[in-house]
Amino acid sequence: MSSRSRQNTIDKTSRSNINHNATYTPMQRKTSKKYDLVNHGKDLIFPSHKPIPDRPNDAVRQGHQKQPIKKLVIKGLKDKPKLPANYEEETWSKLRAAVQAIFNCQRIGTSLEELYKACENLCLHKMASSLYNRLAGEIEEHLKVEKTKLVRDKGLEIFKKQIMSSSAGDIKKKTINGLIAFIRRERNGDAVDRHLLRSLIHMFIDLGTYCPSFENPFLLETRNYYHHEGLRLINEFTVPRYLKHVKKRLKEESDRISQYLDWKTKNPLTKVVDDELIKRHVDALLDKGFNDMMEDQHADEHIQELGRLYDLLARVGALDRLRLYFGNYIKKTGSGIVNNIYHESTMVEDLLALKKKMDSIVAISFDGNYNFAHTVKESFEVFINQRQNKPAELIAKYVDLKLKLGNKRMDDSEIEKTLDEVLVLFRYIQGKDIFEAFYKRDLAKRLLLNKSASFDYEKSMLSKLRKECGPGFTSKLEGMFKDIDLSRDFMTSFYHSRISENLRTNIKIDLYVNVLTQGFWPTYTPAPLILPPVMAGCQEVFKEFYLSKHGGRNLKWQNSLGHCILAAEFQKGNKELVVSLFQAVVLLQFNDLRQKERISYEHIKEQTGIEKKELDRTLQSLACGKVRVLKKYPKGRDVNTTDEFTVDETFDFKFFRIKVNAIQMKETLEENQETNERVFLDRQYQVDAALVRIMKMRKTLSHNELISELLSQLKFKAQVSDIKKRVESLIEREYLERDTEDSSILRYLA
Amino acid sequence: MKVKVKGWHGVAVWRWDVPNEEVCGICRVPFDGCCPTCKTPGDDCSLIWGECTHVFHMHCLLRWLQTEGSRGQCPMDRRKWVTAK
Numbered sequence: 001m002s003s004r005s006r007q008n009t010i011d012k013t014s015r016s017n018i019n020h021n022a023t024y025t026p027m028q029r030k031t032s033k034k035y036d037l038v039n040h041g042k043d044l045i046f047p048s049h050k051p052i053p054d055r056p057n058d059a060v061r062q063g064h065q066k067q068p069i070k071k072l073v074i075k076g077l078k079d080k081p082k083l084p085a086n087y088e089e090e091t092w093s094k095l096r097a098a099v100q101a102i103f104n105c106q107r108i109g110t111s112l113e114e115l116y117k118a119c120e121n122l123c124l125h126k127m128a129s130s131l132y133n134r135l136a137g138e139i140e141e142h143l144k145v146e147k148t149k150l151v152r153d154k155g156l157e158i159f160k161k162q163i164m165s166s167s168a169g170d171i172k173k174k175t176i177n178g179l180i181a182f183i184r185r186e187r188n189g190d191a192v193d194r195h196l197l198r199s200l201i202h203m204f205i206d207l208g209t210y211c212p213s214f215e216n217p218f219l220l221e222t223r224n225y226y227h228h229e230g231l232r233l234i235n236e237f238t239v240p241r242y243l244k245h246v247k248k249r250l251k252e253e254s255d256r257i258s259q260y261l262d263w264k265t266k267n268p269l270t271k272v273v274d275d276e277l278i279k280r281h282v283d284a285l286l287d288k289g290f291n292d293m294m295e296d297q298h299a300d301e302h303i304q305e306l307g308r309l310y311d312l313l314a315r316v317g318a319l320d321r322l323r324l325y326f327g328n329y330i331k332k333t334g335s336g337i338v339n340n341i342y343h344e345s346t347m348v349e350d351l352l353a354l355k356k357k358m359d360s361i362v363a364i365s366f367d368g369n370y371n372f373a374h375t376v377k378e379s380f381e382v383f384i385n386q387r388q389n390k391p392a393e394l395i396a397k398y399v400d401l402k403l404k405l406g407n408k409r410m411d412d413s414e415i416e417k418t419l420d421e422v423l424v425l426f427r428y429i430q431g432k433d434i435f436e437a438f439y440k441r442d443l444a445k446r447l448l449l450n451k452s453a454s455f456d457y458e459k460s461m462l463s464k465l466r467k468e469c470g471p472g473f474t475s476k477l478e479g480m481f482k483d484i485d486l487s488r489d490f491m492t493s494f495y496h497s498r499i500s501e502n503l504r505t506n507i508k509i510d511l512y513v514n515v516l517t518q519g520f521w522p523t524y525t526p527a528p529l530i531l532p533p534v535m536a537g538c539q540e541v542f543k544e545f546y547l548s549k550h551g552g553r554n555l556k557w558q559n560s561l562g563h564c565i566l567a568a569e570f571q572k573g574n575k576e577l578v579v580s581l582f583q584a585v586v587l588l589q590f591n592d593l594r595q596k597e598r599i600s601y602e603h604i605k606e607q608t609g610i611e612k613k614e615l616d617r618t619l620q621s622l623a624c625g626k627v628r629v630l631k632k633y634p635k636g637r638d639v640n641t642t643d644e645f646t647v648d649e650t651f652d653f654k655f656f657r658i659k660v661n662a663i664q665m666k667e668t669l670e671e672n673q674e675t676n677e678r679v680f681l682d683r684q685y686q687v688d689a690a691l692v693r694i695m696k697m698r699k700t701l702s703h704n705e706l707i708s709e710l711l712s713q714l715k716f717k718a719q720v721s722d723i724k725k726r727v728e729s730l731i732e733r734e735y736l737e738r739d740t741e742d743s744s745i746l747r748y749l750a
Numbered sequence: 751m752k753v754k755v756k757g758w759h760g761v762a763v764w765r766w767d768v769p770n771e772e773v774c775g776i777c778r779v780p781f782d783g784c785c786p787t788c789k790t791p792g793d794d795c796s797l798i799w800g801e802c803t804h805v806f807h808m809h810c811l812l813r814w815l816q817t818e819g820s821r822g823q824c825p826m827d828r829r830k831w832v833t834a835k
Contacts, residue, residue, distance in 0.1 A: 448761050475790050486793075510757040517792035518765045518782060535755060542760075550764070552797055558761040565757035576756070587753050629751075647751040 088127055091118045092134055099135065103142045160207045175200060176214055180221050187225060187252070198260035205262055219268055226276035234281050239289020240305045246277045246312055279316040285309070290325045294333075294361075306365035323372060327379045330358060334383035338391055347391065348398040352421050355380065381428045388717055389434045389676065395426055396438035403458060404665075405451045412456075419461055423468060431716045432469065437679045440477060441522045441671070447484050448514055448561045449664055479520035487514045490546070499545050509538050510565075515546065515555070523678070529559040529581065530609035532588055560614075563661050568629075572652045577629070580661040582610055582618045587629065590647045598633065598644040612641075613670075619645065621663045627653065629660070683716060687726045690714060692735055695748040703727070703744045766797050768805055775826050776810035785809040799834040800824050 084090075098115055101108045108115075122131050163171055179200055186192045204210040226249070233242055253273055257266045278285075293305050313322050337343075337350045358376045366372045384391050402410070402418055410418070426435060446452040462481070466474040491512055494500050503511065531539065543555050562581035568574065579587065585608050589599060605615055616639045623632040623639075629651055633644045690713045694706060701709070707723055727746070730736045739745035768781045777786050784795035785807035798808040804826045806814075814820050815831060824831045 448759075450759075472789070479790055479792060509755050511760065512758070513760040513762055516761065516763045518763050519784075519791040521763070524763075535758070538758070539760065543762075546762075546764075552767050552799060553764045554767045555762045555764050558763055561761040563759050564755050566753045567756045568754075569752040577753070581758075581760075584753075584755060588755070590751060591753055593751075649751065651751075 083125060088122065088130070091122060092131070094118060095131075096134070096138060099138055100142075156207060160209070172213065176217060179214065180218060183218070183256070184221070184225065186256075194259055201260055201262070210262055211264075215262070215265055215268075218265075219272055222269065223272045223276055226273055227280075230277045230281055234284050234288075239285055240293065240308075242285070242289075243305065243308045243312060246273075247308060249273060249277060274316050278312050279318065282313065282316065282318045282321055285313075286321060286325045290322075291329055294329050303361060303365050306361055307367075310366050310369075319369070319371070323375050326366075326372060327375045330354070330376060330379035331383045334380060335386050338383055338387045344390070344394060347394050348422070348425065351384070351391075351425055355421070355424065377428070380425070384425070384428045385430045385717065389431050389679075391425075392429045392431045392434035393438050393672075393676075395422060395429065396435045396442060398422060399439065399461065400442035400446070403453055403461065404446060405453050415457055416460065419457075419464060423464055427468065431679075432473070433679050433682060433716065434676070436473065437522070437675045440480070441667075441675055443477065443480060444521055445561075445665055447480060449563060449661070451665060476520045479517060483516050483520060484514060490515065490549075493549075494542070494545055497545060499541055503538060503541055507534055507538055509535070511538055511542060513542055513546075516558075522675070524558050524560060525674070526556070526558075527560045527582075527614060528609050528611060529585060530607065531585065535585075561664070563664065570651050571649050574656075575651075575653065576657045578657065578659040578661055580618070580664045582608075582614060583622060583660060585610070586615075586618055586622065590630070590645075593647065595649065596646055598646050601639070601641050601643045601645070604645070615639075617663055617668075619643075621660065625660070625663075627658055627660050683718070684722075684726065686714065687718060687723060688730065691723075691726060691730055692748075695736055695746065698748070700739070700745060700747045703746060706746060766805075768797070772805075774807045774810055775804065776806050776814055779807070781805065781807070801832040801834045802827055802829050803834075 094110055095115060095118060098108045098110060119131070122128065179197060182192050182197055201210070201214065204214045233245060237245065250270065250273060253269055254266070257263060257269065261269070290309075293302050293309065310319070310322065313319055333354060334351070337347055337354065340347070343350070355376075359373075362368065362372045362376060399419070399422055402415060402422075426432070429435060443458070446458070452458055459481070462474055462477055465477070500511075503509065539557065546555055547553060559581050564579055564581055564584040566577040566579055566584055566587060568577050568587075577587075586604060589604055589607055593599070601615075601619070604610075604619070605612070608615070610618065619630070619632070619639045620637075622628070623630040623645060624637055628648055630645045631648045632639070633646070687710070690710055691706070694709050694713070695701065698709075706727070707720060710723060711718065727736065731738065731746075734749055736746050737749055739747060766781050771780060773780050774785065779785065781797060782791060784791040787809055788795040796808050797805055798811050799805050802824050804824055806825075811825075811831070814825055815822060822831055823829060
């Protein structure tokens with residue numbers, strides 16, 4: 001049997017089955033058509049009817065059931081189903097009864113679902129518009145009935161017409177003028193009958209004429225009143241007092257609204273007050289009072305006042321103006337601090353105090369507004385870089401002061417906090433290389449002279465710097481710490497060696513050496529010194545041992561950083577002196593002298609080989625400082641080349657161990673200059689590198705373009721005249737050349 | 751007065767034992783600096799001496815010796831590279 005013929009038979013049987021179902025919708029009909037199509041040619045739908053020959057049972061069953069096979073086909077209706085003729089009327093009467101029940105607050109007879117269905121059916125059959133009209137008519141009818149019932153409204157209408165309309169004499173005008181006069185008196189501080197005001201105003205609300213008859217003239221009057229008051233008080237009052245007054249006025253007006261005005265008046269009324277008392281005077285307020293308020297010494301009070309100013313200006317959207325003044329104030333104060341060359345010693349502390357104050361103003365008075373915090377940052381960046389290099393240097397020295405021994409008053413958390421604060425200032429600074437150079441120099445002294453308050457603080461500061469500037473910035477500093485650690489390990493192995501045993505038993509000098517890697521540490525100019533033979537031998541022993549352990553290296557001694565512990569016998573007792581290597585060598589010259597025997601300056605210089613400047617400093621520290629082991633002839637503060645010295649045999653001191661080497665920690669003017677110069681030299685290389693980098697990329701550029709691009713790449717401020725010199729030097733070295741026609745054009749030479 | 755040195759904290763700086771301003775023959779960076787792959791000079795980027803007396807950054811030379819063209823020779827004189835003791 002072909003599938004086609006099978007299909008036909010089913011068609012015939014199934015049609016009758018389906019046709020009597022009257023509720024078929026077009027949608028369903030469509031799907032049934034699809035169903036048909038799918039069926040054609042494919043027997044997948046009826047897989048069980050396929051003969052499966054290799055199963056005898058099935059074959060038998062097929063033989064028995066040779067009747068036509070039933071197949072279900074769904075066909076559409078021929079005629080569209082219709083509603084009963086009077087369906088609409090009947091449904092409406094049902095709905096109408098329900099609507100009336102609702103109007104009259106009675107129970108609804110029919111279930112709500114039924115009503116809903118009824119509406120839906122009507123709408124589905126396109127009777128929505130007629131249903132709507134009927135409903136509207138019903139409501140109107142109902143309202144008509146109602147209206148006649150409200151005598152009160154009618155009464156009001158008559159009252160309004162007869163008494164309160166402009167045609168009916170001036171009662172209304174008088175009432176309104178009276179009201180406004182009352183309010184004016186209240187604003188002037190008189191007590192008025194609020195109850196009366198309230199009932200009169202509510203009369204206007206009830207009559208529905210509140211807005212045109214009362215509100216408009218009232219707002220006009222208010223504007224007028226505050227306009228004059230603002231002009232008068234802005235000159236009469238101080239700014240803080242004026243602000244307080246405005247706050248009071250705003251509060252009064254909002255009371256007024258809650259007491260007797262219509263709440264709808266709230267927005268227009270506050271706007272009028274804001275406009276007249278604040279917006280009109282923003283500049284005057286800021287000009288006249290802002291700086292004073294910032295300067296005010298009573299911290300709590302000024303924070304409150306500034307908060308008030310912020311709130312009021314926020315109301316009229318004038319925060320940008322406030323921010324401008326705020327930024328200008330910070331810049332002015334800050335540059336005052338930074339450019340004051342007489343108070344350099346306190347510059348960092350002053351800046352920290354300023355920062356703290358600004359932060360607290362932003363946090364408390366200015367609502368922690370992010371934009372204001374940003375203004376603080378920006379302003380600090382501007383003024384702190386107004387003066388080049390010095391702030392960076394002073395910040396480095398401030399940190400040194402905090403990390404140096406002898407500053408034990410602070411506990412851990414305090415130190416951490418201070419370091420964090422300083423780091424914020426550091427963040428603003430452009431010349432970070434200057435900071436690094438000075439920080440490094442100070443760190444070297446702290447580490448080598450054992451003056452560091454705590455290794456933990458040092459490490460913590462280091463990790464902060466690393467976080468701030470990246471590992472490239474701190475790699476050298478970390479190298480310094482590593483050298484210290486390596487040296488400690490090396491010294492232990494030295495002590496366990498046979499050579500050092502000999503050193504300790506025969507020469508009896510306890511030697512400890514820090515061996516530094518050249519690249520990590522600041523470069524020190526070598527300071528000549530003639531060591532006594534014992535010490536020189538000692539040094540040789542160590543050097544030999546070191547080089548035997550580390551081949552291919554060279555050791556150079558840094559005399560200026562060495563220090564010694566001397567056992568000294570005075571007439572009044574034995575002392576232990578902690579001195580610099582220079583001081584030690586000088587003092588050794590005075591060994592075994594006869595009483596009162598003098599040594600001349602020249603003799604010392606010859607014997608020790610110390611340079612003049614260094615020797616001057618050393619002798620001064622021994623003969624004119626706090627601890628005077630030597631006596632100078634003639635007396636005086638300054639050391640001259642003609643001076644002579646003796647030991648102060650009567651020397652005494654309250655402690656056994658005396659530190660005389662403080663001069664080593666102090667920075668000399670030359671050192672300072674050297675550090676600065678070294679940074680400038682490094683900057684030169686950076687400028688060169690940047691110039692070549694830019695030119696290599698761009699090939700040809702005009703001089704001005706080159707300079708502007710360069711300035712945007714450099715992390716420090718560079719003088720244009722210096723850059724020009726670098727350009728010249730690059731031309732000389734044939735990295736660049738000038739264009740033969742236009743000499744302002746530069747070209748890269750590959 | 752009589753003074754005697756009891757303890758001494760000295761400071762010394764080490765550098766590679768090569769003539770001043772001499773550069774590595776491979777990377778042309780001064781020996782005081784480090785090879786191009788390193789960031790800090792010093793212990794981490796050491797030098798290497800050959801029996802032929804030539805010196806290089808150790809990293810530079812090892813990389814050179816790994817290339818096929820080197821045939822294990824010193825890049826300066828093409829003699830077999832033998833690290834000096």
